[in-house]
Amino acid sequence: MSQSYNRGLVEDFGRWREFSAGMWAWVFHKFTGWVLVGYLFTHIAVLxxxxxxxxxxxxxxxxxxxxxVVRVLEVGLLAVAVFHILNGCRLLLVDLGVGLERQDVSFYASLILTGAIVVASVPTFLAGVSL
Ligand code: HEM
Known part of the structure; x- marks a missing residue:
């Protein structure tokens, strides 16, 4: 019988038995963190x-x-950086004990805000590119 969890609670947010918001938050944070490290090398190579x-x-x-392709990758880099920063600040607040009971809501807010910022950036990134 499958057990139900309250994803907003700190006790349940990190459970891995099902695909939970907490698991995705962990996966996305690691992924974006290591993509940023990878970009650092690319950035130094270009500079x-x-x-x-x-x-x-x-x-x-x-x-x-x-x-x-570079402009599209730049939009992806912005998405990765904005999510990592927003979710990272969220994690720092959680470490301080702030918002422990609403971790799923703050994770979804990080995702939505990232999406809004990325969508708003698209016209700027694609301006002047030769197709
Ligand atoms: C304002 C900017 C940033 C904030 C607030 C932030 C915050 C955080 C936090 C809180 C964690 C730990 C997450 C956990 O508890 O598991 C983390 C992990 C990580 N961050 Fe950042 N970060 C920032 C910028 C960066 C940058 C610029 C890079 C790369 C150049 C980076 C690379 C990573 C990596 C690779 C990890 C995962 C480490 C692991 O595998 O455990 N972060 N970040």
């Missing part, structure tokens, strides 16, 4: 083209920013 001089750096940035 290091400046060692070959201003023209080389400008050329690299112009080429990358002209590619649709």
């Amino acid at each position: 290091s083209t400046a060692l070959s001089g201003p023209a080389a750096y400008t050329g690299t940035i112009r080429t990358l920013e002209g590619l649709l």
Whole structure:
């Protein structure tokens, strides 16, 4: 017989027996954290083209920013960063004992706010890209 849990309670939020909000929050946080670490290497690789001089750096940035795939990846990076920051702040509050009983609500709020910010950013990211 399947047992029902109250996902808003700290005792039940992290249970793994079913696909719970707490499990997704954990998976998304780890995933986004490690994607950010991966991006750091990409970021340093792109910045290091400046060692070959201003023209080389400008050329690299112009080429990358002209590619649709790069713009789409940038939207994805924003999504990953915004979610990690919002959910990370939520986790820090939880660590301080704030909102323990409403963890599912605060997780869904992080997701919705991330979605709204990402959707609002799309016109800016796609502006001027050559299709
Ligand atoms: C304002 C910005 C950020 C906040 C508030 C934040 C918050 C947090 C918190 C609270 C955790 C621990 C989650 C847990 O208890 O399991 C965490 C994990 C992590 N963060 Fe961040 N973080 C931020 C930025 C970053 C950045 C910029 C990176 C990468 C460059 C990053 C990479 C990671 C990784 C890889 C983990 C998971 C570590 C593990 O596997 O246990 N975070 N973050």
